[in-house]
Every structure is written in structure tokens, then in C-alpha cells.
Amino acid sequence: MTGGEDRLRNIPDLTGNERAIMYCRNCGNQLDDRAIACPKCGLDPRAGTACCQNCGKPTPPAVVCTNCGASLARVGYYDPRAGNKIAAGICAILLGSLGVHKFILGYTGAGLTMLLVTVLTCGLGGIITHLIGFIEGILYLTKSDEDFVNTYVINKRPWF
Numbered sequence: 001m002t003g004g005e006d007r008l009r010n011i012p013d014l015t016g017n018e019r020a021i022m023y024c025r026n027c028g029n030q031l032d033d034r035a036i037a038c039p040k041c042g043l044d045p046r047a048g049t050a051c052c053q054n055c056g057k058p059t060p061p062a063v064v065c066t067n068c069g070a071s072l073a074r075v076g077y078y079d080p081r082a083g084n085k086i087a088a089g090i091c092a093i094l095l096g097s098l099g100v101h102k103f104i105l106g107y108t109g110a111g112l113t114m115l116l117v118t119v120l121t122c123g124l125g126g127i128i129t130h131l132i133g134f135i136e137g138i139l140y141l142t143k144s145d146e147d148f149v150n151t152y153v154i155n156k157r158p159w160f
């Protein structure tokens with residue numbers, strides 16, 4: 001495994017001609033840097049959080065690998081904390097009036113508020129909560145992962 005680390009560090013990334021290696025972030029399988037799917041697990045090798053792409057060892061979701069210290073932010077377009085984005089967005093659009101997306105994001109209070117408004121008005125208030133959910137769903141889905149994490153995971157903005 002250490003041989004892999006050395007080789008990866010020696011790759012002149014910008015030429016694009018060298019064959020770099022990486023490890024699948026789902027299963028730790030060694031594969032070509034340019035592979036779009038892991039031959040072993042079939043998933044996008046950059047999309048996982050289970051293993052380090054630099055040493056292949058299992059690592060908790062973190063900024064740097066706890067085994068080799070490599071930056072795990074190298075896979076810039078994927079932030080594991082944005083993992084709820086799609087689910088929350090779709091639930092907001094389809095089930096917004098029940099506050100389901102709020103529970104997904106951990107906003108129990110806001111979720112209960114939406115649920116109660118909808119239920120206690122026998123669905124009349126659901127017109128409003130559904131509209132709120134719909135707008136929020138669009139907002140979630142149009143945000144970048146980075147934006148989403150900043151707004152809803154770090155700053156915990158409960159509404160919109």
C-alpha cells in the first residue's frame with residue numbers, strides 16, 4: 001500500500017499523460033485514476049467516503065485521511081455532508097407540506113411546525129406549507145454541495 005502513495009505523489013498531474021493510480025473510495029480497490037467506475041464494486045470511485053483515495057485504507061468521513069494524511073477534499077465536487085441534499089430536495093417538493101425534508105435536515109422544530117400547520121388546518125394550511133416546501137426543494141437542489149453544507153449543515157438555516 002505504501003508503494004501506491006509514493007507513485008501517486010510522483011505523478012505530474014498537469015501533463016495528463018501519466019497513468020496515475022488511486023483507490024476506490026467505496027471499497028479501497030486500486031484502480032486507474034481516470035476510471036469512472038470501480039471494476040470491483042461498480043460505483044463511482046470518487047463518490048464514496050469509506051476509503052482514502054490515496055492509500056486505500058478505510059477512513060471516517062473527514063477532511064484528511066486518518067491513515068496517511070492525504071487531503072480527502074481532492075474529490076471537490078462531493079461533500080459527504082451534502083448527502084441529504086437530493087433526498088431533502090425531492091421530499092420538499094413532493095411532501096413539503098408534511099415537513100419531511102425538515103426532519104431529513106434535522107430541523108425537528110421547523111418540520112413539526114409545517115406538519116402541524118398542515119394537519120391542524122385539515123389540509124388548508126397545506127397549500128401554504130406545500131408552497132414553502134416546493135420553493136425550499138428548488139433552493140436545495142439548485143445549490144452547490146458546498147453552498148448546501150454551508151447554509152443547512154453548518155449555519156442550520158431552518159427556513160429557505
Ligand SMILES: [Zn+2]
Nearest residue numbers: 024027038041
Ligand atoms: Zn470500489
Ligand SMILES: [Zn+2]
Nearest residue numbers: 052055065068
Ligand atoms: Zn490515506
